[in-house]
Amino acid sequence: MNDELQGKPCTPTEPADYRANRDCAGFIKIWQFDPKTGQSWLKKEINNTILYGGADLLAYALAGKANSGISHMYVGFNNNASFNIGNEPAVTKGSTTFRTDGDYGYVRVPLTFPAAFQAQTNYEHNTVFFTVMLTSPPESEGAEFNDDSKIHTIGLAAALNPSGDNNDVIFSRAQFTPITYDPAFGLTVTWGVRFTAI
Amino acid sequence: MQTPHLLYPSQGGVNRNQLLAGLGYFWNNVFKEKETLQGLTAAGAAQVVQEHYRLAELVACMSTKQMPVFGRRCWFPLLIKRSEVKTNLLLYGDGTVFGEQPSNADPQFAGQTFKFGRDKTRDDGQTRYYWKAPAELRSFSLIADKLVNPNNALIKNVDSTMEFGYLVLKTNPFELLGVNTTPLFNPDGSPATYTDVNNRVLPDETVLLWAYNAQVDERYAAVSWGWLFGMFQESSLVQKYVISQLINLYSNGPTINSIKAVVAAFMGVQPVIGLKETVKQIYTYTPPGHGARLQRVVETDLHVYKADAYYTLASHVKVGAVVENGDPLFDVVEVHDYVNHPTWWRTKLVPKAAINNVEAAGQAQSAQLALPSHLFAGSYNGELVFTNSMELMTVDSNGNINFPVSGTPADVAAFNWSLTQNSAEITKAVGVNAGQAVAVNPLDFLFENFLKTGTVLVKINFRTIEEAEWLTASFKHIRPVIPKNVMFLFFLDYNLPVDDYDWLNEGTGITLEDYGTSSSWNADGTNSDGRFPHNSAGAAYHQSDPTLTLFSLSKGLTRPKEFIDLNTTNPSPAVGSEAAMVVREGQLTASVPVGKTTKEVNNLLLMTFG
Numbered sequence: 137m138n139d140e141l142q143g144k145p146c147t148p149t150e151p152a153d154y155r156a157n158r159d160c161a162g163f164i165k166i167w168q169f170d171p172k173t174g175q176s177w178l179k180k181e182i183n184n185t186i187l188y189g190g191a192d193l194l195a196y197a198l199a200g201k202a203n204s205g206i207s208h209m210y211v212g213f214n215n216n217a218s219f220n221i222g223n224e225p226a227v228t229k230g231s232t233t234f235r236t237d238g239d240y241g242y243v244r245v246p247l248t249f250p251a252a253f254q255a256q257t258n259y260e261h262n263t264v265f266f267t268v269m270l271t272s273p274p275e276s277e278g279a280e281f282n283d284d285s286k287i288h289t290i291g292l293a294a295a296l297n298p299s300g301d302n303n304d305v306i307f308s309r310a311q312f313t314p315i316t317y318d319p320a321f322g323l324t325v326t327w328g329v330r331f332t333a334i
Numbered sequence: 335m336q337t338p339h340l341l342y343p344s345q346g347g348v349n350r351n352q353l354l355a356g357l358g359y360f361w362n363n364v365f366k367e368k369e370t371l372q373g374l375t376a377a378g379a380a381q382v383v384q385e386h387y388r389l390a391e392l393v394a395c396m397s398t399k400q401m402p403v404f405g406r407r408c409w410f411p412l413l414i415k416r417s418e419v420k421t422n423l424l425l426y427g428d429g430t431v432f433g434e435q436p437s438n439a440d441p442q443f444a445g446q447t448f449k450f451g452r453d454k455t456r457d458d459g460q461t462r463y464y465w466k467a468p469a470e471l472r473s474f475s476l477i478a479d480k481l482v483n484p485n486n487a488l489i490k491n492v493d494s495t496m497e498f499g500y501l502v503l504k505t506n507p508f509e510l511l512g513v514n515t516t517p518l519f520n521p522d523g524s525p526a527t528y529t530d531v532n533n534r535v536l537p538d539e540t541v542l543l544w545a546y547n548a549q550v551d552e553r554y555a556a557v558s559w560g561w562l563f564g565m566f567q568e569s570s571l572v573q574k575y576v577i578s579q580l581i582n583l584y585s586n587g588p589t590i591n592s593i594k595a596v597v598a599a600f601m602g603v604q605p606v607i608g609l610k611e612t613v614k615q616i617y618t619y620t621p622p623g624h625g626a627r628l629q630r631v632v633e634t635d636l637h638v639y640k641a642d643a644y645y646t647l648a649s650h651v652k653v654g655a656v657v658e659n660g661d662p663l664f665d666v667v668e669v670h671d672y673v674n675h676p677t678w679w680r681t682k683l684v685p686k687a688a689i690n691n692v693e694a695a696g697q698a699q700s701a702q703l704a705l706p707s708h709l710f711a712g713s714y715n716g717e718l719v720f721t722n723s724m725e726l727m728t729v730d731s732n733g734n735i736n737f738p739v740s741g742t743p744a745d746v747a748a749f750n751w752s753l754t755q756n757s758a759e760i761t762k763a764v765g766v767n768a769g770q771a772v773a774v775n776p777l778d779f780l781f782e783n784f785l786k787t788g789t790v791l792v793k794i795n796f797r798t799i800e801e802a803e804w805l806t807a808s809f810k811h812i813r814p815v816i817p818k819n820v821m822f823l824f825f826l827d828y829n830l831p832v833d834d835y836d837w838l839n840e841g842t843g844i845t846l847e848d849y850g851t852s853s854s855w856n857a858d859g860t861n862s863d864g865r866f867p868h869n870s871a872g873a874a875y876h877q878s879d880p881t882l883t884l885f886s887l888s889k890g891l892t893r894p895k896e897f898i899d900l901n902t903t904n905p906s907p908a909v910g911s912e913a914a915m916v917v918r919e920g921q922l923t924a925s926v927p928v929g930k931t932t933k934e935v936n937n938l939l940l941m942t943f944g
Binding site for chain 2: 165167169170171172173174175176178248249250254265267269271322324326328
């Protein structure tokens, strides 16, 4: 038995802000860019929460279930000028729904590029990247997606039903201080999910 | 011929009695000056033995691997003048710290505060006698007062030792029992005198002692091989390793192992000597002696290898593993290329300290890599920096590529222009069209598409600045040998020492006896309240304006503007109260208010001289 483990309590000792999952973690970057000039600005760099649905998707993928791969991103927004992110409930592992009531809405955007895989020797940091580009977003659910929209949450989803959204499973989700959507600029979201197996 | 054993007193082939007996009946039984003859034969034999050693050492110098580090002298004379013997000398670099010696220091001096020009007082009450030994003397077995039948034999590490070039004795050599001293005279015939630390004028004299089996710096490595590389340093094991591995590099070519071996040699680490060796034991130990550092040891079936415990074992070194010739067993140097680590640029461009501190389940990530301008076609003024994180690469509506690279605006523009010349191929490769963007890892992009197959990273983990200094000075000897068609990135990982300025503030360790009355002060001249003493008028606390002092120590500013707590709005603030003083680019923007001291400026240490 490892000497370092002897006599230690079985309860976790990591600090409260330590990421919950050592083997699977995600991180998100959101850029705004000008399609005309190519200029870009990094707007957000945040970590995500892997939801309960994430475990289902991993199990489906391992079992070879069709359409279990990540295919879409959900971009949640609110059109109220006085929207305060501080009033939103924190994202938990069960935060699988995106609100469409009142000023809330979301757009369901298919991945712009196929998922990119960045392998790492020794399986220390195998990472999958998912990217969407919001230049001409699809029609929204709930409130209209326009230049008043304050994007405050996004989710990574797999469409188990490829022809509809009725069987989408949210893999992971993040919530952040809102970014106001500007149709004159594009938004690019890159979402990396890192798998560690050491 | 069998090498005579160097045992004390001499035995076997140089036994005095046997030598005399070998001369025959007449010299042993008829000749009256038998003892003189015995001394003569013994001296002749000792000379032959000495010359034998000398010859054997010179022959060994034909090989860089076999050459001795030091020459061996059967007897090395030590002519000691009484005026040159010091007691309990305070030596630079002997571990002494400013102020009170910490409790974990040499137990003989814990808790003491030394004074310049004064002896160190040992807690055991003993006195040590220091004499500056001849520069070439490095070690010995014992010191005797006579070559034959000595009255005193001072055994190394028991009665005597060598410290920083000084011969250190437990006994005053002039007070050894039965020792012969010789008075000294000036050229005019008057007795030579000297003044001791107590201003007493004493007659000077000498004593002759002999160091037996002395290790003497004959500059074998420098004279035999070092001149090829301009290496004329004092002899040392490290110098021998370095010269040996440089010769190996030049003669056997720049294999990965030979490059690693020559770099490791500068850190005093010897790579595997045999063709194949099996690791038998791995352990750590601390050599005897105060201040000795923990050593990491690997025992194989043929040799023992050790390095400072700062270095960790190479990943393949385990008990039972077979290691090959030239392979350094410790992480003094790491070589990464596309074959042995296909994505080394993501995780290996990281200081050793950062790797050690990374969380258990994670791995340190390279932050970025700056590449020199000459690596890129075109005219660049400075470096281009490629980060190891996902960044946005955009293509504008005209098809111009904006790649996420840092540098001067002109260099970035030049780089993007060169990419845009091949815009069709690149945009097709990454799957992006005009007016679109894609996230890429710039460092990954660069290596995966251009550099990975022709680039090698040599990461050198220095433990001390001295190691780094020597290697960088000698790098000119390595560079001509390494392959021209491969880009070698040398990562010099400096282990910068931490400067610990203790007893400057928050302590009262210095006693100024000459200040008038004896009292204790902080090292910056403030008292235990952190205040400078009143002047005679009692008006101000400051003896001198801290902003005008010649020297100052301050916390390194990590940004152009840093706030320091000091309350300027309160006309009579209490000691330690909050305030606002701004330091901009290392300069105080306002004067220190009257009555304030450096203790109150808790982010800033000002050291006053005068």
